[in-house]
Amino acid sequence: MINFRYHIVSLMAVFLALSIGIVLGVTFGAPVNAGIATQAEADRKQVQDLRAELDRRNALDEYRDAWATRAGQQLTDGELAGTRVGLVAMPDAQAGVLDALGTAVTDAGGTLTSTTRINANAYDPTKVDELNSALEPYATPLGLDAAMSPGTRFGLALGWALGDKDIPDSDAGIDEIRRSLTRASLVDIDDEGVGQAQLLVVVTAKSEPRPTAETLVAHVEADVALKKHVVGVVLAGPNSDNIEGTDVFTARNESAAVELLSTVDVADLPSGVSTVVLAGKEQLLGRQGHYGGLAKADNPLPALPVR
Structure with missing residues (x-):
């Protein structure tokens, strides 16, 4: 065009x-x-x-x-007060969007627990053996089984490493799983040392370079699995120019993701950054929604005030 x-x-x-x-x-x-x-x-x-x-x-x-x-700063002020929030950057996530969301989280009163960068290896079908080897020692506590897809297995492990829901009191398992994921070159975790996250904001990528359909499905399977170990998950997509071939669009077309996750398709805009914070607050209250201006968005933003 x-x-x-x-x-x-x-x-x-x-x-x-x-x-x-x-x-x-x-x-x-x-x-x-x-x-x-x-x-x-x-x-x-x-x-x-x-x-x-x-x-x-x-x-x-x-x-x-x-x-x-x-x-947006006025609208989101205090919305995440007392909330521990982790940022998760998907492969090819934009640094500028990640930084803007990190600032928005703290401006809204949230505490940033960690910034995790997922490497493409985590979703590479040729490296499934490496993924399985990294997770095999923890299969029982993680509840993994052979019928699960690699994306689901990875998401459960990452959720355990970052989240605070349904995790045993001892943090020894958390540290071990983090080390295993890192040694396998699946993730890089920058931990702030302030505890585990209640809310995860997953910063996704633009539509190009476009992953395969199978890779997009694996991304969303992992996102859904994350929800087991945190109260809320929001997919923040910098997709104001195009939503086709993105994690957000894939999630909006997958029933489990639609029901569990929240998505924002304009996280590359200042208004979208604020919407991510509001969607996170909504997730903490046990609700979900899909926001922005593109395909299958429910509304531009959650109903205000978010209560």
Whole structure:
């Protein structure tokens, strides 16, 4: 699709080519020269008008983002007070989105427990043996069985490593599972040393590069399994430009995920960051929803106030 900015660049390229031709002294007849000059002037005027329109749109974008950021801070103030929150970055998750959500969590009164970066190895079908070897010593406490998919097995283990729900009092098993997942190059966990998470925010990736359908299903299977060991899970998708081929879209088309998880498809926008916080609060209250502006969103944001 040709967007507005691409249109401007194309026109500028045409105008530049015409200008270079004239400067280099390309010889045409008088009527042709006059026509080129007239067209060049018209193109110059159009480019100036389009550039002014682009500046106007950019200014409005900046205004909307600034407004949404300020309003969102007021809207989410205190919503996560007393809540321990872990961030989980999927492969190819954007650092900027991860940082924005981390800031939003603490601004809303939450305590950030850990930031976990999942490596692509965790979902690589050619590395299932490595995954199974890492989890085999803990199969009994984790409740793993051979009928479970690799995604589900991984999600249960990661939930145990990060969450505080249905975990034995001793944290020895938590540390051991974390080390096993890390040694197998499945995850990198940056722990803040403030306890286990009650809420996990899973920061997903944009639509490109697009994973296979099987990989997307494995992602969502793991997300669903995470819920066993935390009160709430929110998938935060930076998908305002395209939702096809994303974790959020896949989750919205899988019945177990629809019923258990919350999703936000615009986590790359300031308004979406605030929506993730509100969706997290809703999860803590035992409810779920799918928010944003794209396919299969229930509403732009949860019903306010979130109580």
